[in-house]
Amino acid sequence: MGYRSDVTISFYTSNQSQIPFAAIKLWFDENYPVREAQDEWGVEIEAGDNYVNVWYEDVKWYDSYNHVQAVQAAIEKFVDTFEANDKDDAHYEMVRIGEDVNDIEREASAYSHYLLDVSRTIRFN
Secondary structure (H helix, E strand, O other), X not given: OOOOEEEXXXXXXXXXXXXXXXXXXXXXXXXXXXXXXXXXXXXXXXXXXXXXXXXXXXXXXXXXXXXXXXXXXXHHHHHHHHXXXXXXXXXXXXXXXXXXXXXXXXXXXXOOOOOOOOOOOOOOO
């Protein structure tokens, strides 16, 4: 069965006069490994006025997996393409929540706006 995680990655622009969202959406369509994600990972993709969010639910997010490596390579390419660590125009954020209560990882470009938020709840089923 293996250890499972939920992962969300967001790509967005905060200054559409400098980097229009259309440029980010085009970059995403050309560079993000969507086909493999949809075929094998059950990914959901949501696009708004200035963002693209990618949602993975209940997946084995291991660094040794090809898709995870492809996602990391895409994020690096996003940072390089839009100079996301050098300017306050284009950003990415990624949050991974594991099965263990304290297993939360977050990474983001240097000037991200911290739009991804984590909330754990307790429910009685």
